[in-house]
Amino acid sequence: MRILLVEDTEDLAGALQKHLRTTGHTVDWAQTLRAARQFWVVEQAAYDVVVLDIELPDGSGLTLLHQIRQSERSVGVLMLTARADIEDKVQVLDSGADDYLTKPCALEELDARIRSVARRHLTRPQNVRLVGRLAYDPTNRTVWADEHQVQLRTQELKLFEALIESSGWTASKEQLQSHLYGLDQEGSNNAVEVHVSRLRPKLKRYGLAIQTLRGLGYRLIETDDAE
Amino acid sequence: MQSDWSIRGRLFGLWLLMLLLVSVAVYLTTSAVVERSLQTGQDRNLKPVALIILDSVVNSDQGIDFDLPYQAFEVLAYSAPERIFYRVTLGERNLAGYDDVPADLQGSEPIVFQTHSYRGESTRFVTARKRVFSDSDLEVTVTVGQTRASYLTQAQQIANWIALAVLIAFACLAVWAEASLRHALKPVVGIAADLEVRKADDFSPIQARVPMEISRLVETLNRVFDQHRGLLAENRAFIAEATHQIKTPIAAIMTRSELLERELPETHRAEAHDLTVRARYASKLVTQLLLRASLTYRELVGAKEWIDLMALLQGIVRAMDPTAEAKEVAIHLHASESVPSLYADRVAIREAVICLLDNAIRHTPALTDVDVEVSIVSGKICIAILDRGPGFPSDDLDAVKLASEDGHVGLGLEIVNRVARSHNGELTISDRPDGGAKCVISLPVS
Numbered sequence: 001m002r003i004l005l006v007e008d009t010e011d012l013a014g015a016l017q018k019h020l021r022t023t024g025h026t027v028d029w030a031q032t033l034r035a036a037r038q039f040w041v042v043e044q045a046a047y048d049v050v051v052l053d054i055e056l057p058d059g060s061g062l063t064l065l066h067q068i069r070q071s072e073r074s075v076g077v078l079m080l081t082a083r084a085d086i087e088d089k090v091q092v093l094d095s096g097a098d099d100y101l102t103k104p105c106a107l108e109e110l111d112a113r114i115r116s117v118a119r120r121h122l123t124r125p126q127n128v129r130l131v132g133r134l135a136y137d138p139t140n141r142t143v144w145a146d147e148h149q150v151q152l153r154t155q156e157l158k159l160f161e162a163l164i165e166s167s168g169w170t171a172s173k174e175q176l177q178s179h180l181y182g183l184d185q186e187g188s189n190n191a192v193e194v195h196v197s198r199l200r201p202k203l204k205r206y207g208l209a210i211q212t213l214r215g216l217g218y219r220l221i222e223t224d225d226a227e
Numbered sequence: 228m229q230s231d232w233s234i235r236g237r238l239f240g241l242w243l244l245m246l247l248l249v250s251v252a253v254y255l256t257t258s259a260v261v262e263r264s265l266q267t268g269q270d271r272n273l274k275p276v277a278l279i280i281l282d283s284v285v286n287s288d289q290g291i292d293f294d295l296p297y298q299a300f301e302v303l304a305y306s307a308p309e310r311i312f313y314r315v316t317l318g319e320r321n322l323a324g325y326d327d328v329p330a331d332l333q334g335s336e337p338i339v340f341q342t343h344s345y346r347g348e349s350t351r352f353v354t355a356r357k358r359v360f361s362d363s364d365l366e367v368t369v370t371v372g373q374t375r376a377s378y379l380t381q382a383q384q385i386a387n388w389i390a391l392a393v394l395i396a397f398a399c400l401a402v403w404a405e406a407s408l409r410h411a412l413k414p415v416v417g418i419a420a421d422l423e424v425r426k427a428d429d430f431s432p433i434q435a436r437v438p439m440e441i442s443r444l445v446e447t448l449n450r451v452f453d454q455h456r457g458l459l460a461e462n463r464a465f466i467a468e469a470t471h472q473i474k475t476p477i478a479a480i481m482t483r484s485e486l487l488e489r490e491l492p493e494t495h496r497a498e499a500h501d502l503t504v505r506a507r508y509a510s511k512l513v514t515q516l517l518l519r520a521s522l523t524y525r526e527l528v529g530a531k532e533w534i535d536l537m538a539l540l541q542g543i544v545r546a547m548d549p550t551a552e553a554k555e556v557a558i559h560l561h562a563s564e565s566v567p568s569l570y571a572d573r574v575a576i577r578e579a580v581i582c583l584l585d586n587a588i589r590h591t592p593a594l595t596d597v598d599v600e601v602s603i604v605s606g607k608i609c610i611a612i613l614d615r616g617p618g619f620p621s622d623d624l625d626a627v628k629l630a631s632e633d634g635h636v637g638l639g640l641e642i643v644n645r646v647a648r649s650h651n652g653e654l655t656i657s658d659r660p661d662g663g664a665k666c667v668i669s670l671p672v673s
Contacts, residue, residue, distance in 0.1 A: 011479035015486055022489075055471065082474040083467060083517075090574070099546070104478030104510045107485050112549035153552045191555070194594040198557050 001048040001118055002026045006036040006064065007080065008056050012103070016051070019107050025114075033059040040068065049076045049118045051110075054083065054092065062095050069096040076117030080105075112154070119149060131164055132222045133206040145206055155180055156199045159192075163210065163220040172217035192218075235412050242404040250397045258386040265378045266351065270340050272306045273353040273371050275299075277338070280315060281369045284322075286359045291367075295323055303373055312345065312352075312372040318365045330354050330370035348374045414438055418445065430455040430527055456527060463520045470517040474510055481506035515638040518582075522575050522642065526649050530572045536608065537566050540599060543577060547584050555593045558584065562601040567672055569608060571650050576670075579646040582639045583612040583666045590616030590664065607652065607669040618658035643668065 003025050007013040013029055020027045028043065030036035033056045040050075050068060054061040065077055079092045079100040092100045098117040101110060124144045128135035135144040141157060143150040152160060162171055162179035173192050180195065181187035188194075196218060200210050204223075211219045279299040285292050293315065303311050314324035331339045331354040339354045352372040359367050414437045421433060430452040437445050484502040491499055537560075544558045551558050569576075580599070587597045591614035600611040643666070644654040652670035659665050 009475050009479055012475070012482055015479065015482040019482070019486055082471045082478060102514065103474055104481035104506060106507070106553065107482065108553035109550050112552050116549055153548075155552075155555060188594050191594055194555070 001114070002028075002046050003114070004028050004030065004036065004039055004043075004047050004050045004052075006030045006033075006050065006056065006061060007053045008032065009053075016110075019110075020114075023111060032057055033061070033064060036061075036064050037067065040064065040071075044068075044071060044073050044075070047073075047075050048121075049078060049114050051078050051080060051114065052097075054079055054081045062092070065095050065097055074121045076114075076119075076121045078113055078117045115154065116151075119151070122149065124149075129164065131220070132203075132208040134203075134208065136160070136164060150202065150206070152199070152202065155191075155195050156202065159195050159199055160203075160220075163218065166219070168219065168221075170213050170217045170219045176218065234415070235408050238408055239405060242408070243401060246397055246400050246404070250393045254386070254390055254393050257389045258382070261385045261389070262379075262382045265382050266342075266375075269307075269351050269373060269375065269378055270353065272303055273340070273351060273373055274338060274355075276303055277353045277355040277369045277371045280313065280371065281355045281357055281367065284315065284317075284357075284359060284367045284369070291317060291322070291359060293322055303371075307373070307377045309374040309377055310348070310350075312350065314368075314370045316368045316370075317359070322367075324370075328352070328370050328372055330368055342375070343372075345372060345374075348376065349379065350374050351378075411438075415441060418448075426526075430459065431529065459524060459527065463524045466517050466520045470513050473513050477506050477510045477513070481510065512638065515642060518578055519638060519642055519645070522572075522578065522646060522649075525572055525575060530574065531570055532573060533568045533570055534573045534576070536569045536576075536601065536610075537562055539573060539577060540580065540601065540610070543580050543584065544599060547581065547588065550585070551588050551597065554588060554591075556588050556591055557596045558588075558599065559596055560599045560601075564603060566601050566603070566608060569670060569672070571670065572646075575646045575649065576668075579643040579668060580610060580612070582643050583668070586639060587612050587614035587616065587664070587666075590614055592616070603672065604669070607671055609667050609669045611665055611667045613659060613663060613665045615663040618662070618664045619656050640666075 001024075003020055005013060005016060005020070005027050007016065007029070008031050010031070013031065017027045017029055028039050028047075030039050036052070036056075040047075050064075052061040052064060061079065065079070068075060068077060077097045079097040080103055081089075081092065081100060082103040089100055089102075098120055099113050101113055119140075119142055122137075122140055122142055124135065124147055125137050125139060127139070128137050128144065130136075133145060134150065136142075137144065138161075141161070143152055143157070143160065158179050159176060162176050165171075166175075176192045176196075177187055180191060196210050196212075203209065203220075207223055209221050209223045211221050213219060276299045279296055283294055283296045295315070300311055300313075303309070312325055312328050314326065314328035314330050315322040316330060329341070329343050329345065329352060331341065334354070334356075337356060341352045341354070343350055343352060345352075350372045351374075352370055354368060354370045356366045356368045359365065414435060417435050418433055418437070418441075421435065432449040432452055433445050435445075481503055484499050484506060487499040488496050488503060540560055544560050547558060584597065584599070591597055595615040597615075598611075598613045600609075600613065602609050602611070640654070640656070647654045647668050647670065650670050652668060655667045655669070657665050657667075
C-alpha cells in the first residue's frame with residue numbers, strides 16, 4: 001500500500017516510516033500541514049491510506065481531512081492523536097476520519113487499523129474468484145458479497161484463502177497452520193480450530209461451510225442454507 | 228460552623244408570642260367590655276327605681292310625706308333573679324329599708340353608682356338624692372341595690388365563649404403561621420436539600436427560582452460555583468495539554484523500542500520489551516489521568532442523554548476489534564433480551580466499557596474469546612465483560628484497585644467504578660468459575 005504519513009515529531013515519524021516500509025508499504029512523510037497538502041495535491045491518486053496527526057506545527061490535521069473528504073478520491077484516513085481527549089475522538093470521527101489511534105500505539109494495532117481503513121475504500125474489482133455467493137479478490141486480498149465487502153480478520157482471511165486454494169480437496173491442519181503462521185512463527189496447537197470456528201458463522205450466511213474430516217483436515221463446501 | 232437555632236423556629240416562636248399577647252389582650256378587652264356593658268344595663272334598671280322612690284318622697288304640711296312605691300321594684304324583679312335592697316334616709320335619719328345599706332350620704336352628685344360587697348355578695352348600688360325643703364340643706368337620699376350574681380355569670384359565660392373563639396383563632400393562626408413560614412422558607416429548604424445531596428465536586432449553578440430576599444445569597448453561591456467550574460475547566464485543559472506534551476515523546480520511545488525489539492539479537496530483546504511495556508504503562512496512566520479529568524468535567528456540565536446501548540456497544544466492539552485481532556482474540560456481543568434506552572453520558576459509558584474491554588483483551592490468552600453480555604437483572608441493565616485471563620487477586624474492588632500495575636489495573640477500574648456510581652450504578656468484579664475474570668457494570672433502567 002502507499003501511505004501518506006503526516007506526523008511532525010521526527011523521532012516518531014522516523015520509527016513509523018521504518019516500520020511501515022519493513023512491512024511492505026511505500027511511505028511518503030510530511031512533517032507539516034503545508035507539506036502534506038502538497039503531497040496530497042500531487043499524488044492523491046496514488047495513496048491508499050493517509051495516517052494523519054491532528055496537531056501539526058502549522059495547523060490542524062482536521063483541515064487536511066476536510067480537504068481530502070471534499071476531493072473525489074476515496075481514501076482511508078487514520079487519525080493519530082496524542083490528546084486522547086474523549087471529545088476529540090468524537091470530533092475526529094464526526095469530521096469523516098475512518099478511524100483514530102491514540103499515541104502511543106502498538107505497531108501491531110497500527111497495522112491492523114491501517115488494513116481495516118484501507119479495505120473500506122476499495123471497490124469490487126472485475127477479476128475475482130467466485131466461491132458460493134462470495135467473490136474473492138486475490139490482488140487486494142478482499143472478499144465481497146455483491147458490492148459489499150465481507151470483513152474478515154487477517155487470520156480468517158488467510159484460512160479462507162488456504163481453503164479456496166485447496167479447491168474442494170481437504171486441507172490438513174498442518175497445511176492450514178503453516179498458512180496462518182508461516183514457517184518461522186509458532187502458532188498455538190488449537191489456533192486452526194479456533195479460527196475455523198470463528199470463520200464458520202461468517203461464511204454460513206453466504207452458503208459456505210467448513211467441513212471437518214476427522215483425522216484428515218478441513219474442506220470448504222457450498223450449502224443451501226444461505227440467509 | 229455550628230448552628231443551634233433555625234430561622235423557622237425563631238420566626239415561629241416570635242409569631243406565637245405575638246399571637247399569645249394579642250389573644251390575651253383581646254380576651255381581657257372583650258371581657259371588660261362585656262362586663263361593662265352588662266353593668267350599664269343593670270344601672271339603667273336601677274336608676275329609674277331609685278328615681279321613682281325619690282319622687283315618692285314629698286314635703287307636706289306635716290313635714291315629709293313618704294309612701295314606698297313597691298311596684299317600682301317589679302322592674303328589677305323582672306330583669307334578673309337577684310336580691311334587692313333599698314334604704315331611704317332624710318339627712319342621717321333612716322326613713323325606710325335596711326340601715327346597713329351602704330348609701331353615699333356625704334356625696335354631692337345627684338346620682339351615684341357604686342359596687343360593694345354587701346352581705347357576702349357583690350352588689351350594685353345606685354344612690355339618688357334631692358332636697359325636700361327649700362329652706363334647708365336637708366336631703367332625702369334613696370339607695371337601691373341589686374346583687375350581681377346573674378350578671379357576673381352571664382359575663383363569665385360570654386367571656387368563656389370569647390376565650391374559646393380566641394383559642395380557636397389562636398390555633399388557626401398558629402397553623403397558618405407555621406404553614407406560611409414553611410411556604411416562605413421552602414426555597415431556602417430546597418436549596419439546602421440541593422446542596423446536601425450534591426457531590427463534593429458538583430459546581431453546577433442553583434437553578435431554583437428564589438425570592439428576592441435570598442436571591443443575593445444564591446447569586447453569590449452561583450458565582451462561587453462558577454469560579455470553581457472555571458478552575459476545573461482550566462485544570463482539565465492544562466491536563467489535556469500536559470498529556471499531549473508527555474505522550475508525544477512516550478510514543479516515540481515506545482515505537483522505537485518496539486522496532487528495536489524486532490531488530491535486536493535475541494539476548495537484548497527482553498530489555499527492549501521491558502522498555503516498551505514501561506512506556507506503554509506510562510502512556511496509559513497519563514491517558515487515564517486525562518480521562519478522569521474529562522469525566523469529572525462531563526459530570527459537572529451534565530452530559531446525559533437517551534442512548535441506544537446496544538448500538539453504542541456494537542460501535543465499541545467494532546472499534547476494539549483491531550486491538551483484539553492483533554492478539555487473535557474475538558469479541559462477542561450478546562444481549563439476553565431487548566435492551567431499553569438508557570439515560571446516560573454516552574462518552575462516559577463508552578470509555579468505561581472500552582477500559583474493561585481493553586483490560587480483558589490484554590489479559591485473556593491468545594485465541595480465546597472476550598464476551599460482552601447485556602442482560603436485565605432486577606431492574607438493572609448489566610453490562611458484563613468476561614475474559615479467560617488469570618482473574619482478579621481478590622473480588623474486593625478496593626483491594627484490586629490498589630494492586631500494582633503489573634497486575635495491569637492502574638486507574639482504570641477506579642474510573643469505571645466512578646462512571647458506574649455517577650449513573651447510580653455499580654461495578655462488581657469476580658472470577659468466573661471455569662476460569663477468567665468477570666466485570667459487571669450495573670446501571671438502573673432510567
